[in-house]
Amino acid sequence: MTEKHIAADAQGDDAEDFCRMCGFDEYRFWEAGWPTSMICACCGNESGIADMGAKSGSWAGLEGLHAFRGEWVGSGARWWNPRMKPRDWDLLEQLQNIPPVWRTPVPPPADLARRVAERPSYGSLGTETECRICGLSGQVFWRDGTPTETVCLSCGSVSGIDDLGTPGVWAALRGIRARRGYWVAVGAPWAVPAARPAEWDVLAQLARIPDDWR
Numbered sequence: 685m686t687e688k689h690i691a692a693d694a695q696g697d698d699a700e701d702f703c704r705m706c707g708f709d710e711y712r713f714w715e716a717g718w719p720t721s722m723i724c725a726c727c728g729n730e731s732g733i734a735d736m737g738a739k740s741g742s743w744a745g746l747e748g749l750h751a752f753r754g755e756w757v758g759s760g761a762r763w764w765n766p767r768m769k770p771r772d773w774d775l776l777e778q779l780q781n782i783p784p785v786w787r788t789p790v791p792p793p794a795d796l797a798r799r800v801a802e803r804p805s806y807g808s809l810g811t812e813t814e815c816r817i818c819g820l821s822g823q824v825f826w827r828d829g830t831p832t833e834t835v836c837l838s839c840g841s842v843s844g845i846d847d848l849g850t851p852g853v854w855a856a857l858r859g860i861r862a863r864r865g866y867w868v869a870v871g872a873p874w875a876v877p878a879a880r881p882a883e884w885d886v887l888a889q890l891a892r893i894p895d896d897w898r
């Protein structure tokens with residue numbers, strides 16, 4: 685993070701020279717509290733569109749922004765303008781340009797009982813051995829349409845609690861995408877660091893997310 689980001693953060697309505705979705709920092713995206721309608725060369729977000737209405741500092745105010753980011757990284761984090769992509773581009777490094785107030789943590793599930801009760805109203809792909817949030821493969825997260833309440837070794841999500849959703853329904857995928865978007869924005873930390881492969885590639889893992897959950 686550079687000094688200009690800290691200044692923008694502290695003053696609230698000052699200029700933002702970073703994309704709130706992906707951290708790309710070559711353009712001015714917000715000025716004096718207004719979007720510049722700049723289209724990000726990296727994620728393709730136009731300032732004032734996907735990030736409009738986002739309120740820094742709380743999960744509720746940022747869930748939508750996290751969800752857009754989660755969809756983008758879940759779909760391969762493709763560059764809007766590939767010619768601008770640096771040869772040695774690092775997604776997680778770029779995301780660190782986003783000031784912490786735009787990366788508010790996921791709150792613990794206060795509505796745990798309700799989530800468990802509502803499980804039958806959501807979708808599943810039968811038996812699922814890839815994490816819907818981060819794409820880690822190998823654990824049985826859902827068996828025959830029932831969640832196993834397995835904690836993902838990588839992103840730490842619990843199946844049946846943090847990954848409820850319905851394929852094809854934007855509103856019902858929001859929670860999954862928001863959690864994914866937040867996880868990458870804080871550097872994609874492993875819940876069980878010892879399980880992290882030495883040569884780990886976050887985008888290769890995200891590529892394993894079944895299309896229905898992207």
Ligand SMILES: [Zn+2]
Nearest residue numbers: 703706724727
């Ligand atoms: Zn962007």
Ligand SMILES: [Zn+2]
Nearest residue numbers: 815818836839
């Ligand atoms: Zn996961």
